[in-house]
Amino acid sequence: MKVKVCIGSSCHLKGSRNVVESLQNLIKDNNLKDSVDLSGVFCMGRCKENGVSVSVDDKLFSVVPDDVEDFFENEIKAKL
Ligand code: FES
Numbered sequence: 001m002k003v004k005v006c007i008g009s010s011c012h013l014k015g016s017r018n019v020v021e022s023l024q025n026l027i028k029d030n031n032l033k034d035s036v037d038l039s040g041v042f043c044m045g046r047c048k049e050n051g052v053s054v055s056v057d058d059k060l061f062s063v064v065p066d067d068v069e070d071f072f073e074n075e076i077k078a079k080l
Helices: 009-013 016-029 065-079
Strands: 002-006 037-041 052-056 059-063
Touching: 002 016, 009 016, 016 037, 016 052, 016 065, 052 065, 059 065
Parallel strands: 002 037
Antiparallel strands: 002 052, 052 059
């Protein structure tokens, strides 16, 4: 599974760094390093969304830093 977090300037201001760090920790804590490929990408063209743009394979999401855990459970862990 490929998870990409936007680290463009607009998403950076919305906390993309926190999102990346939280996801890294969740992936590590759940021993999913071999199944989830996490990377950063530049602007996905969805800066107007409320949260940070994140793609899981080809599906796009908008994730606010406070919701990272739910996002991880529902869209990453549950879909593996
Ligand atoms: S900076 Fe993230 S979608 Fe534009």
